[in-house]
Amino acid sequence: MSQSRRRRPVADGETIPPGDTPPPAGGPQAAPAVPRRRAPTMRDIAAAADVSQSTVSRVLSGVETRVPIAAETRERVIEASRRLAYRPNPLARGLRGASTNLIGAVVRDFSDPFFAEAIEALVKESMAHGYNVVLGHVSPRLDEAVPLTAVLETRHTDAIVLLGDVRVHPRLLEDLRVSRVPVVALWQGTSPLEFPTADTDDRAGIQAGLEHLASLGHRRIAFVNAELPGDFSVREAAYVEFMRARFGGVPDGYVERCPNTMAGGDAAVRRLLALPDPPSAVATSTDLIAVGVLHAAHSLGATVPDRLSVVGFDDIEISSHTVPALTTSRMPTAKIVSYAINLAVSLARNPEAGHEPSIEIFAPELVVRESTARPARRRR
Numbered sequence: 001m002s003q004s005r006r007r008r009p010v011a012d013g014e015t016i017p018p019g020d021t022p023p024p025a026g027g028p029q030a031a032p033a034v035p036r037r038r039a040p041t042m043r044d045i046a047a048a049a050d051v052s053q054s055t056v057s058r059v060l061s062g063v064e065t066r067v068p069i070a071a072e073t074r075e076r077v078i079e080a081s082r083r084l085a086y087r088p089n090p091l092a093r094g095l096r097g098a099s100t101n102l103i104g105a106v107v108r109d110f111s112d113p114f115f116a117e118a119i120e121a122l123v124k125e126s127m128a129h130g131y132n133v134v135l136g137h138v139s140p141r142l143d144e145a146v147p148l149t150a151v152l153e154t155r156h157t158d159a160i161v162l163l164g165d166v167r168v169h170p171r172l173l174e175d176l177r178v179s180r181v182p183v184v185a186l187w188q189g190t191s192p193l194e195f196p197t198a199d200t201d202d203r204a205g206i207q208a209g210l211e212h213l214a215s216l217g218h219r220r221i222a223f224v225n226a227e228l229p230g231d232f233s234v235r236e237a238a239y240v241e242f243m244r245a246r247f248g249g250v251p252d253g254y255v256e257r258c259p260n261t262m263a264g265g266d267a268a269v270r271r272l273l274a275l276p277d278p279p280s281a282v283a284t285s286t287d288l289i290a291v292g293v294l295h296a297a298h299s300l301g302a303t304v305p306d307r308l309s310v311v312g313f314d315d316i317e318i319s320s321h322t323v324p325a326l327t328t329s330r331m332p333t334a335k336i337v338s339y340a341i342n343l344a345v346s347l348a349r350n351p352e353a354g355h356e357p358s359i360e361i362f363a364p365e366l367v368v369r370e371s372t373a374r375p376a377r378r379r380r
Helices: 042-049 053-061 071-083 090-095 113-128 148-154 170-177 202-215 233-247 262-273 287-300 333-349
Strands: 102-107 132-137 159-163 183-186 196-200 221-226 255-258 281-284 309-314 327-330 358-362 365-367
Touching (some): 042 053, 042 071, 102 333, 113 132, 113 333, 196 202, 202 221, 202 233, 202 365, 221 262, 233 255, 287 309
Parallel strands (some): 102 159, 221 255, 309 327
Antiparallel strands (some): 327 365
16 A cells, blocks of 8 residues: 655755655645746737838848838837847847748649649749748738748748739738848739749730630630639730620620639539520630539530530649540640749849849640530521
8 A cells, every 4th residue: 555755845945856846835736837928929029019020020130121121110129029028039040141942932822723733833843953842821811910921031931932913912012022032923913013023925825715716616705704813804804805806896794703713613604604695615714713614514404515615724733634624725834933943043042133023924825625616506
């Protein structure tokens, strides 16, 4: 039978042997743990000083920036850091200035299959150059008070690649403009040119699909356009321009806009096929919408391509596996990503090189599959 040990009071300053910790006064039960106070972070300072987190990082690090930080802003950050008793991470400070072989990627939308494939290409290309990738995601649902550039700077990336038009995040763009590392942008749509940029010729891609439909004999061609942040106008404008030049205009109700989802494409083509004079062909601004169009056409009995031809844009992986396989304009994603990573690495390794805005345009390629055919003869 085991015996309990009696515990004696401990004198002030006395060392307690392991296992001899005395019980709290008032009984043998262990005292509740006192919660440790969380150490303040740069995020806390940013909130207290009403500035971006990356501004806090630049002020506290003393790194020079191309756009100077206002004296009043700098003083506000320093005062907040003192008030919160902020203590920087000495390891992170010791790493400053050393190359980490990390590339930061700010991605507009992880849920879009197009960007998922672009990320895969970016990771492969980066690894071929000896770099790893740190991913950051922007979304209208995220709090703009915590810009992703601060996260990327904390990881000390050597360059940042921006995937997609993010003009709806003005604070993020503000931070990118004064980033201490080079920024290369991809697929910026109609955003103002602010960084070295690579993009595709959207107009040429749309018109190639429309030329294909017209060559098959289609005249009643509708267009379903994805509502993307700021950059959905170019592809729709290319459609309108083509229809006016070739057929004298766009029939009433033949332009639909919808979310960039399969459900969006499904709903849009149902509205089109319910028109008094429905289209014999539908072109879409993304493959994701086109997949929804195929699904709705099948459920409505509008057989593709016998009764309805469909053309997409992007050539995401699923496009060649739909039934029927989708005719689409292929985005040269691998070439665009390769160009961007080569440029980002070159700029990161040559700090004296200029980061002036520029743009490199890549041509898409029409891939003809089974979703397009000559229009069925109309009944009188």
